[in-house]
Amino acid sequence: MPAFFSELIAILSRAIASGMPFLYGSTGETLTEKSGHLNLGIPGIMCVGASSGCVAIAAYAGSVGGLENGNPFLCLLLSVLASVSGGVLMGLIYCFLTVTLRANQNVTGLALTTFGTGVSTYMISKVENADFVPANKFFTYSVRNAVGHNAFTDSWFGELFLSYGFMIYLAIIIAVIAAYVLKKTRIGLNLRAVGENPATADAAGVNVSRYKYVFTCIGSGIAALGGLCYIMDNLNGNWEYSISEIGWLSIALVIFTLWRPNLGILGSVVFGALRILGNSNFIRGVDKSILQMLPYLVTILVLVVVSMRNRRENQPPAHLGQNYFREER
Amino acid sequence: MKDAAALQKREKGEPLFHITKRAEIVWWKAWLIRLAAIAASLIVCAVISLLLGDINPFSFFGSMLNGAFGTARRCWNLFYELAILLSISLAVTPAFKMRFWNIGAEGQALIGGLATAACMYYFGGRIPTPLLFVVMIAASILAGMIWAVIPAVFKAFWNTNETLFTLMMNYVAIQLVTFMINFWVTSGSGTLPPMSAYALPTVGNAWILNILVVALLTVAVYIYLRFSKHGYELSVVGESENTALYVGINVKKVIIRTMLLSGALCGVTGLLLVGGTDHTISTSTVGGRGFTAIMVSWLGRFNPLFMVLTSFLLAFLKAGANQVSNDYKMNGSISDIITAVILFFVIGCEFFIQYRIAFRKHGKEEK
Numbered sequence: 111m112p113a114f115f116s117e118l119i120a121i122l123s124r125a126i127a128s129g130m131p132f133l134y135g136s137t138g139e140t141l142t143e144k145s146g147h148l149n150l151g152i153p154g155i156m157c158v159g160a161s162s163g164c165v166a167i168a169a170y171a172g173s174v175g176g177l178e179n180g181n182p183f184l185c186l187l188l189s190v191l192a193s194v195s196g197g198v199l200m201g202l203i204y205c206f207l208t209v210t211l212r213a214n215q216n217v218t219g220l221a222l223t224t225f226g227t228g229v230s231t232y233m234i235s236k237v238e239n240a241d242f243v244p245a246n247k248f249f250t251y252s253v254r255n256a257v258g259h260n261a262f263t264d265s266w267f268g269e270l271f272l273s274y275g276f277m278i279y280l281a282i283i284i285a286v287i288a289a290y291v292l293k294k295t296r297i298g299l300n301l302r303a304v305g306e307n308p309a310t311a312d313a314a315g316v317n318v319s320r321y322k323y324v325f326t327c328i329g330s331g332i333a334a335l336g337g338l339c340y341i342m343d344n345l346n347g348n349w350e351y352s353i354s355e356i357g358w359l360s361i362a363l364v365i366f367t368l369w370r371p372n373l374g375i376l377g378s379v380v381f382g383a384l385r386i387l388g389n390s391n392f393i394r395g396v397d398k399s400i401l402q403m404l405p406y407l408v409t410i411l412v413l414v415v416v417s418m419r420n421r422r423e424n425q426p427p428a429h430l431g432q433n434y435f436r437e438e439r
Numbered sequence: 440m441k442d443a444a445a446l447q448k449r450e451k452g453e454p455l456f457h458i459t460k461r462a463e464i465v466w467w468k469a470w471l472i473r474l475a476a477i478a479a480s481l482i483v484c485a486v487i488s489l490l491l492g493d494i495n496p497f498s499f500f501g502s503m504l505n506g507a508f509g510t511a512r513r514c515w516n517l518f519y520e521l522a523i524l525l526s527i528s529l530a531v532t533p534a535f536k537m538r539f540w541n542i543g544a545e546g547q548a549l550i551g552g553l554a555t556a557a558c559m560y561y562f563g564g565r566i567p568t569p570l571l572f573v574v575m576i577a578a579s580i581l582a583g584m585i586w587a588v589i590p591a592v593f594k595a596f597w598n599t600n601e602t603l604f605t606l607m608m609n610y611v612a613i614q615l616v617t618f619m620i621n622f623w624v625t626s627g628s629g630t631l632p633p634m635s636a637y638a639l640p641t642v643g644n645a646w647i648l649n650i651l652v653v654a655l656l657t658v659a660v661y662i663y664l665r666f667s668k669h670g671y672e673l674s675v676v677g678e679s680e681n682t683a684l685y686v687g688i689n690v691k692k693v694i695i696r697t698m699l700l701s702g703a704l705c706g707v708t709g710l711l712l713v714g715g716t717d718h719t720i721s722t723s724t725v726g727g728r729g730f731t732a733i734m735v736s737w738l739g740r741f742n743p744l745f746m747v748l749t750s751f752l753l754a755f756l757k758a759g760a761n762q763v764s765n766d767y768k769m770n771g772s773i774s775d776i777i778t779a780v781i782l783f784f785v786i787g788c789e790f791f792i793q794y795r796i797a798f799r800k801h802g803k804e805e806k
Contacts, residue, residue, distance in 0.1 A: 148602060150542075150606075203783065206787075207783060207786060207787050210790075211786075211787045211789075211790035212790055212793075212794075213786045213787060213789060213790065214737055214786070214789075216540055216542055216602065216733060216737075217733060217734050217737045217738075217782075217786055218783075218786055220542075220730045220731075220733060220734065221734065221779050221782040221783060221786060222779070224775050224778055224779040224782070225775065225776060225779030225780070225783070227775050228772045228773070228774070228775025228776035228777075228778075228779060229772070229775075229776060231770060231772035231775070232491060232769070232772035232773070232776065235769075235770055235772060358606075358610060361603075361606070362606075362607060362610075365600075365603050365607075397618050397621055397622075398617075399614045399615070399617035399618040399621065400614070400618060402614050402617075403610070403611055403614035403615065403618075406607045406608075406610045406611050406614070407607075407611060409603075409607050410604060410607045410608070410611070413599055413600060413603055413604055413607070414593055414597070414599055414604075417593065417597040417598055417599035417600070418597045418599075420597070426600050426603075430600070431540065431602060435458075435460070435794075437458075437459065437460060438460060
C-alpha cells in the first residue's frame with residue numbers, strides 16, 4: 111500500500127472519529143428544529159452531557175473501589191445513561207420555558223448555554239479527573255482491540271471501519287434511525303407538520319405541545335451524548351473547556367446538512383476533517399484560524415445557496431423559532 | 440338533574456385552567472410581576488448556593504452587593520459594564536423590533552474593534568492623532584456595517600434565515616481576529632500588546648467617556664425608534680410584513696437600512712472597547728456581551744429606557760456573581776449558574792405578563 115494512501119486512510123479515520131460529536135449534536139438539534147424550536151442551548155447541553163457522564167464514571171469508580179475492579183459494560187451504561195438524562199433535564203428546562211411559557215427561544219437557549227457551562231464546570235470541579243482517563247479505554251475499546259492486530263484489522267478496511275469505540279457507531283446508528291423516523295414514519299410526518307405549521311397540525315389532531323416536548327427532550331439527550339463522545343473518545347478522557355465550540359459547530363452542521371440526519375453522517379466527517387486539519391500541521395503555510403473558519407463559511411454558503419434556490423424540501427422548518435399559541439392565528 | 444349530570448361531565452372534560460392572551464396590562468402590574476420573578480429567583484439562587492457551596496444566604500447577598508458596589512472602583516466598573524452592554528443592546532434593538540433576529544452582535548462588535556485595532560496598528564504615529572481618531576471611528580462603524588449588512592441583504596432578497604446567518608458570522612469574525620493577531624504578532628505569543636499611545640482621549644477617568652457616549656446613544660436610539668419615520672417603518676415591518684407592503688413601505692430597504700444602523704452601533708461598541716479601554720484586541724474582547732445584549736434588549740421590551748434597567752440588572756449580576764465565586768473559590772461556575780437561573784425566571788415571567796391564566800370555575804350552577 112503506498113504511503114500516501116495509508117496516510118489518507120489514517121486521516122479519514124481520525125476525521126470520522128472527531129466528526130461524531132458533531133453528528134450527535136446535529137442529529138439532536140435537527141429533531142428539535144423539526145419541531146419548530148431553535149435550541150441555542152445545545153452547547154450548554156453538550157457540556158452537561160459530558161460532565162454528567164464523567165461524574166457517573168467517577169461515582170461508579172468510587173462505589174466499586176477503582177475502575178479496575180468494575181465491570182466495563184456497567185460503567186459505560188451508567189455513563190451513557192447519566193449523560194442522556196443530564197441532556198433531557200436541560201431539554202425539559204428549555205421546553206418548559208419555550209413551549210409552556212412561550213418564552214423567546216433565542217433568549218432561552220442562550221441562557222441555557224450559560225447555565226449548562228456553569229453546571230458542568232461545577233460538576234467537574236467536584237470529582238477526581240483521574241477516573242476519566244482510565245475509563246477512556248472502555249470507551250475506545252474497538253473491534254481491533256477485541257480480536258487483536260492482524261493483517262485484516264490493520265488493513266485499510268480495519269482502519270476505517272473497525273478501529274473505533276462504540277460511541278462512534280452509536281452516533282451513526284442514531285442518525286440513521288432519526289432519518290428513518292423523520293422521513294418514513296407517521297410520527298416523523300406529524301413532527302415535520304408541527305415544525306412547518308403547528309396550527310394545521312393542531313387542527314389535524316396532533317398534540318403540538320407533546321411533540322415539541324418529546325422531540326426537544328430526545329434531541330437534547332442525543333446532543334448530550336456528543337459532549338460525552340468528545341471528552342471520552344476524542345480527547346481520551348481529558349477534560350477540556352472547549353465543548354461549547356463543538357456545540358456551535360453542531361448547530362452549523364444542521365444547516366450544512368439541510369436538516370437531514372443521514373446527510374449529517376457525511377457532513378460530520380467533513381467537519382471532523384476540517385477540525386483535525388485545523389489542529390494539525392498537515393497543511394503548511396495556511397494559518398490555522400483560516401481552516402477553523404471554513405466550517406462556518408461553508409455553512410453560510412450552504413444557507414445562502416439553499417435560500418436562493420428556494421427548493422421547498424431544503425428550507426428550514428417554516429415555523430422555526432416561533433412559538434405556538436393556539437388562540438393566536 | 441340530567442342537565443346537571445351533563446354539565447358535570449362536561450366540566451370534567453374541561454382542563455383545570457386555560458390560557459388567554461391579555462389585551463393590555465397596567466404597567467405597574469407588569470413590573471410587579473417582574474419584581475416578583477426577580478425576588479423568587481434570588482431565593483432560588485440563595486438555595487442553590489447553599490446546596491452547592493454551603494454558602495449562607497445572607498453572606499451570599501452581601502457578597503453580591505459587595506462585588507457590585509463595594510469600592511468606588513467596583514462602582515465605576517459596574518457602570519462601565521452597564522454602558523458597554525447597553526450600547527450593544529441598543530445596536531440590536533432596531534433589528535429586533537423589525538423581528539430580524541440579529542444574534543451576530545458579538546461578531547459585529549468584534550469586527551468594529553478589529554478595524555479600530557488595525558487603524559491603531561497601521562496609522563498610529565504615522566498620521567496626526569486627531570485624524571487617527573476620525574479614521575478609527577469611520578473604520579469601526581464601516582466594519583460593523585459591512586458585517587451586519589451581508590446577512591441583511593440575503594434576508595431582504597432571498598429570505599435567508601438571519602438567525603443562523605448572523606450566528607455563523609460571529610465565529611467567522613472570531614477566527615478573523617485570531618488570524619489578524621497571528622499576522623501582526625510574529626513572536627507567536629498570540630496577544631497584541633496594548634497600543635495605549637493611540638487610545639481615545641479619556642475624560643476624568645478611564646470609564647467616563649464610554650459612559651457618556653452610550654448615554655447619548657441611548658437617547659438618540661430612543662428618539663429614532665419612537666419619533667422618527669424610520670422607527671415607525673421598522674416597527675410596522677416587525678408587526679406585519681404584509682401590512683408594510685400594503686401601505687407602501689419598501690420592506691427590503693427597511694431591512695437593509697436597519698441592519699446598517701445596527702451594525703454601525705455595534706461598530707461603535709467595538710471602538711469603545713478597543714480604542715477606549717482595552718487598547719488591544721483579542722477574541723474575548725467582546726466577551727459574550729453580544730449574546731447577553733440579546734437578553735437585555737428582549738427583557739427591556741425593545742425600549743431603550745427600560746434597557747438601561749435590564750442592562751443594570753445583568754451588569755450587577757455579572758459583578759456580584761463574580762465576587763461570589765471569588766469569595767467562595769467556586770471557579771466561576773456559580774456565577775454562570777446564578778446568572779442563568781435569574782434569567783430563566785425573568786424570561787419565564789414574561790408569560791404571566793402576556794397571558795392570563797383562567798382557572799376552571801367550580802360550582803357554577805346550570806345556566
